[in-house]
Amino acid sequence: MTPFGTRLRAAMDARGPLCVGIDPHAALLSSWGLNDDIAGLETFSRTVVEALADSVAVFKPQAAFFERFGSKGIAVLERTVADARAAGTLVVMDAKRGDIGSTMAAYAQTFLEPSSPLFSDALTVSPYLGYGSLEPAVDLARRSGAGLFVLALTSNPEGAEVQRAVREDGRTIGATMLGHLARENAGASPMGSFGAVVGATLGDLSSFDLDINGPLLAPGIGAQGATAADLPAVFGPAVRNVVPNVSRGVLKHGPDAAALRASATRFADEIRAAVSA
Numbered sequence: 001m002t003p004f005g006t007r008l009r010a011a012m013d014a015r016g017p018l019c020v021g022i023d024p025h026a027a028l029l030s031s032w033g034l035n036d037d038i039a040g041l042e043t044f045s046r047t048v049v050e051a052l053a054d055s056v057a058v059f060k061p062q063a064a065f066f067e068r069f070g071s072k073g074i075a076v077l078e079r080t081v082a083d084a085r086a087a088g089t090l091v092v093m094d095a096k097r098g099d100i101g102s103t104m105a106a107y108a109q110t111f112l113e114p115s116s117p118l119f120s121d122a123l124t125v126s127p128y129l130g131y132g133s134l135e136p137a138v139d140l141a142r143r144s145g146a147g148l149f150v151l152a153l154t155s156n157p158e159g160a161e162v163q164r165a166v167r168e169d170g171r172t173i174g175a176t177m178l179g180h181l182a183r184e185n186a187g188a189s190p191m192g193s194f195g196a197v198v199g200a201t202l203g204d205l206s207s208f209d210l211d212i213n214g215p216l217l218a219p220g221i222g223a224q225g226a227t228a229a230d231l232p233a234v235f236g237p238a239v240r241n242v243v244p245n246v247s248r249g250v251l252k253h254g255p256d257a258a259a260l261r262a263s264a265t266r267f268a269d270e271i272r273a274a275v276s277a
């Protein structure tokens with residue numbers, strides 16, 4: 001399979017960089033007039049995919065909202081991934097996995113092995129058992145043409161206590177993760193497959209080297225308070241590699257498909273205007 005970074009760049013060029021999160025919160029199911037059960041989950045996910053699969057570059061299903069229904073919820077997640085991919089939209093599975101290397105290999109098989117029912121174009125992973133513990137996922141992603149998004153500077157205020165902590169060499173933990181990713185992506189063109197998660201909520205990040213030659217997944221626009229207009233000030237020249245994620249900000253406009261599409265188009269237009277300014 002063509003490497004994820006190449007496929008993502010092509011999708012961003014063709015459709016713009018917006019990633020819509022598929023986060024079936026109980027409160028959203030309720031506001032859509034759906035029950036908080038498997039049938040509601042299924043209708044919610046199918047509606048989002050059908051409404052947006054031909055216009056957005058990336059979907060990011062949040063696994064927790066499916067896992068809370070047990071095996072039936074995971075079956076809906078499998079179908080959501082398959083439907084989105086069949087419709088030509090890239091899928092970043094937001095499962096934030098991270099464990100010792102030998103267990104990480106099993107997580108990697110779950111999400112990054114092409115024959116797996118949950119195979120996704122990319123997976124969010126946590127490096128906080130040590131970046132090296134992610135090696136089995138990096139290796140399998142390289143072999144299968146998938147990608148990773150590594151939590152570097154997360155959008156939530158609590159993340160700073162870990163990610164801004166300063167190591168003995170004077171670098172922060174977050175900057176260290178960005179450095180690892182820059183090495184993974186060295187020499188890749190048009191960009192590498194190993195991305196960082198960097199919140200759009202964080203203000204000026206010019207003290208960090210965001211030039212990792214890979215994508216920067218930027219959650220925080222909409223419900224968490226950031227706006228598309230913030231992106232250039234937060235990311236500087238790296239803004240052209242930013243994949244902004246919006247979940248509740250779009251999803252709250254359902255269940256009407258036209259309203260979902262109109263909201264995604266508004267965010268996409270605002271992002272295009274901000275990035276090209």
Ligand SMILES: O=C(O)c1cc(=O)[nH]c(=O)n1[C@@H]1O[C@H](COP(=O)(O)O)[C@@H](O)[C@H]1O
Nearest residue numbers: 062094124154155197219223224246247248
């Ligand atoms: O990895 C993520 O996607 C993620 C990282 C992060 O730092 N902050 C963050 O909000 N997210 C996810 O991005 C989505 C944001 O959702 P909204 O706040 O509703 O747009 C949720 O699925 C979060 O789990």
